[in-house]
Amino acid sequence: MNPSDKGLADRSGLVFRQDYFDDPAGWSAIKTLLIDIFDVDISALDGLGGHDRTSFPSAYFDGDGRCIANLSAFSMPLMIDGRAIKAAGWQSGAVRPEYRGRGLYQDLIRITLDRCEEQGLEAIVLYTDKPGLYTPHGFRILPQYSFKGPAPAISEAPRPARLLDINTDLDLLRKLLTDRMPVSSRFAVADQRLMFLLNCHLIEDISLSLLADGEAVVVWRLADDGAFQLLDVAGSRIPPLTEIVAGLGIAPVSVEAFVTPDRLSWESEAIADTGSQVFMMHAQNDIYPTGPTCISPMAEF
Numbered sequence: 001m002n003p004s005d006k007g008l009a010d011r012s013g014l015v016f017r018q019d020y021f022d023d024p025a026g027w028s029a030i031k032t033l034l035i036d037i038f039d040v041d042i043s044a045l046d047g048l049g050g051h052d053r054t055s056f057p058s059a060y061f062d063g064d065g066r067c068i069a070n071l072s073a074f075s076m077p078l079m080i081d082g083r084a085i086k087a088a089g090w091q092s093g094a095v096r097p098e099y100r101g102r103g104l105y106q107d108l109i110r111i112t113l114d115r116c117e118e119q120g121l122e123a124i125v126l127y128t129d130k131p132g133l134y135t136p137h138g139f140r141i142l143p144q145y146s147f148k149g150p151a152p153a154i155s156e157a158p159r160p161a162r163l164l165d166i167n168t169d170l171d172l173l174r175k176l177l178t179d180r181m182p183v184s185s186r187f188a189v190a191d192q193r194l195m196f197l198l199n200c201h202l203i204e205d206i207s208l209s210l211l212a213d214g215e216a217v218v219v220w221r222l223a224d225d226g227a228f229q230l231l232d233v234a235g236s237r238i239p240p241l242t243e244i245v246a247g248l249g250i251a252p253v254s255v256e257a258f259v260t261p262d263r264l265s266w267e268s269e270a271i272a273d274t275g276s277q278v279f280m281m282h283a284q285n286d287i288y289p290t291g292p293t294c295i296s297p298m299a300e301f
Ligand SMILES: CC(C)(COP(=O)(O)OP(=O)(O)OC[C@H]1O[C@@H](n2cnc3c(N)ncnc32)[C@H](O)[C@@H]1OP(=O)(O)O)[C@@H](O)C(=O)NCCC(=O)NCCS
Pocket: 037, 093, 094, 095, 096, 099, 100, 101, 102, 103, 104, 105, 106, 107, 127, 128, 129, 130, 131, 132, 133
């Protein structure tokens, strides 16, 4: 048993554990749970220095050391309408099928809510396809949008960007993420380095391009219809879209941004996301953003 475990509430022969990711057996058990339930392999994190040290998971284990139920929270500071908000993301919420319907997940939700309150967090965010699990606990759906518009006209002579490699340019990427300005002042992640790096491994077909001044990396891809898709910009300054497109040396027919675009100096239309996954938030009313927003897929968790 890891000495950092804080509670041992036994429930039907189960062992309650918290903050167990530093225990190699515990870390292996949560990875197995996520593969079994979501078919998601987070082993890439091991090559990135391991789990997020801000995580505070709560879980039930069986007598054989299998993780049978888990809910993790981690620090995810947000920028909302110009305010820095101390927030947490919730992820890896799952119960093994043979243990469902006993109230284990409701327990984990209540425990994790209490822990967030103890830490003075102003907001909690999560993605789910089962919003009904969370609405009784005060979470509300925050509709997500993408932003579409014409490609900007390029007037200046382009200063070519350089393609980065997630493996060989890791130190540079880490530095850019550490120094980053939120991509939007209306709604964006203010600091979530590990998720960005993990998503570089999990999201297919993306390119990372370092702009000529070395101050920002652009995450992008070209859609089948020729649209330029902007997934994120990480760096100490957020360049206008004209500079981004010029630097990449492309001539797209249109642009679709998956970030709230207020810092891009570009006119666009908000298109509501109608996917089955919804984004939910738990916060005081005055913290919810005004107007259509989007959180970068590179921050998805
Ligand atoms: C969703 C899941 C975590 C529920 O675990 P569980 O231990 O069976 O849940 P509990 O027994 O604690 O709670 C069940 C309660 O939630 C409700 N619930 C269960 N599934 C629900 C759903 N899909 N939508 C809304 N409510 C749901 C039940 O009606 C029950 O409510 P009650 O307490 O008022 O009777 C589990 O089914 C699971 O792991 N599913 C696959 C992974 C997943 O979807 N995770 C959630 C990701 S956000």
